[in-house]
Amino acid sequence: MKEGGVLMKLGLIRVSLNPKPIVNPFQQTLQLRHGEIAIRLGEGTTAIDYRIWVDANHPVIRVEANGSQPFKTTVTIHDWRLRQGDTILAAPRAPTSPAPRAADPNRSAPGLTWFHHNPSKNDPRLADPHLADITFGATLEGPGLVRDADSTLTSGVATSTQLISIHPLTLTGPAGCLN
Amino acid sequence: MQLVIAKHCRYMKSLLPLLACLSLLSLPTLAQDVASGAGIGVDQYNLSWNVPGPNSAASMPLGNGDIGLNAWVDPTETCFSIFRRQMPGAARRTQRLTPG
Numbered sequence: 001m002k003e004g005g006v007l008m009k010l011g012l013i014r015v016s017l018n019p020k021p022i023v024n025p026f027q028q029t030l031q032l033r034h035g036e037i038a039i040r041l042g043e044g045t046t047a048i049d050y051r052i053w054v055d056a057n058h059p060v061i062r063v064e065a066n067g068s069q070p071f072k073t074t075v076t077i078h079d080w081r082l083r084q085g086d087t088i089l090a091a092p093r094a095p096t097s098p099a100p101r102a103a104d105p106n107r108s109a110p111g112l113t114w115f116h117h118n119p120s121k122n123d124p125r126l127a128d129p130h131l132a133d134i135t136f137g138a139t140l141e142g143p144g145l146v147r148d149a150d151s152t153l154t155s156g157v158a159t160s161t162q163l164i165s166i167h168p169l170t171l172t173g174p175a176g177c178l179n
Numbered sequence: 180m181q182l183v184i185a186k187h188c189r190y191m192k193s194l195l196p197l198l199a200c201l202s203l204l205s206l207p208t209l210a211q212d213v214a215s216g217a218g219i220g221v222d223q224y225n226l227s228w229n230v231p232g233p234n235s236a237a238s239m240p241l242g243n244g245d246i247g248l249n250a251w252v253d254p255t256e257t258c259f260s261i262f263r264r265q266m267p268g269a270a271r272r273t274q275r276l277t278p279g
Contacts, residue, residue: 009260012235016256023231023254030226030239037241037250039257050257052250054243061248061261136263168246168263 010138010168011114012078015063017071021048045069061166070158075140077151079114086137088114091147111141112153120174136170235260 022042029038036053048071051064065073079086089112115137119126126132142164145153155162232238232251238259239250250259 009262012258012260014253014256014258020255023252026229026231026252028228028231028239028252030241032221032225035241035243037239039250039252041252041255052241052248052257052259054241054246054248056243059246059263061246061259063257063259065257138261166261168261170263 008116008136010136012080013140013166014076014078015050015065015164016074016076017048017065017067018074019069019071021067022046059168061168063164063166065162065164067160070160071162072158073142073145073155073162073164074148075112075142075145075153075164077112077114077140079151081116082114082151085118086114086116088112088150091150110147111139111145112147112151113137113139114151115169133174134170134172136168138166138168140164140166 025040025043027038027040031038034053035056036051039050039052041048041050045068048065048067051066052062054061065071077088079088082088091110091112115135118131118134121129121132123132140153142153142155142162144155144157144159144162145164146156148154226239228239231254233253235249235251235258237251241248241250245264246261247263248259248261250257252258
């Protein structure tokens with residue numbers, strides 16, 4: 001069987017901080033009551049706390065990093081299907097305004113969007129017609145995060161807290177519906 | 180082998196009345212927990228690790244019934260793969276979970 005209803009991963013996201021946190025001591029807890037993963041790296045003034053949760057009422061994943069010292073954040077999407085059916089949307093044009101969006105850590109910039117689009121019916125690559133024209137992907141964004149490369153967002157200024165939001169989306173329709 | 184399994188089944192059946200009584204006895208405690216907002220002791224089942232998972236095989240699952248993720252730390256970067264329900268696959272060659 002060449003095609004199937006396999007649950008495909010949307011992508012792999014890496015969040016790195018600068019300066020790099022100390023891994024020892026390390027604590028990662030799945031907190032069932034709150035439905036979140038809490039991660040603590042290091043201790044004292046160099047400790048970094050992560051909270052990861054999926055919103056119960058909205059289709060969004062939230063990642064929050066907190067530290068007592070300011071840090072810069074880099075978020076990278078690893079899409080192993082890139083150019084094999086997946087597309088990362090190009091960064092929007094640089095603003096003509098002299099004030100860069102990265103200067104405001106409380107404001108969300110356009111972020112980074114990637115998606116996979118299944119071929120339409122009668123396409124020889126499509127073995128199963130009910131899978132035609134399904135599109136799935138996600139948008140990655142956060143306050144103060146700006147596009148640094150094709151698949152990377154970085155924070156322009158160091159902050160002691162950073163929120164990252166990932167909005168997965170699926171829809172069915174021809175490729176034109178993406179515009 | 181089948182004989183051993185059959186014996187175990189009979190043994191389990193004999194325990195059913197006892198298990199039912201124990202469940203009834205625990206109901207008042209359960210009601211007290213719910214009334215007090217104690218979350219029926221769910222905290223005791225929290226999963227906690229003190230060593231970072233080196234890869235996705237040692238990841239921790241999370242989700243809201245529609246969107247899910249698997250998170251791990253590698254070794255200073257926080258990583259997670261994400262997925263969403265009702266997302267049928269395309270060609271098999273695009274269903275790889277790892278590069279290569």
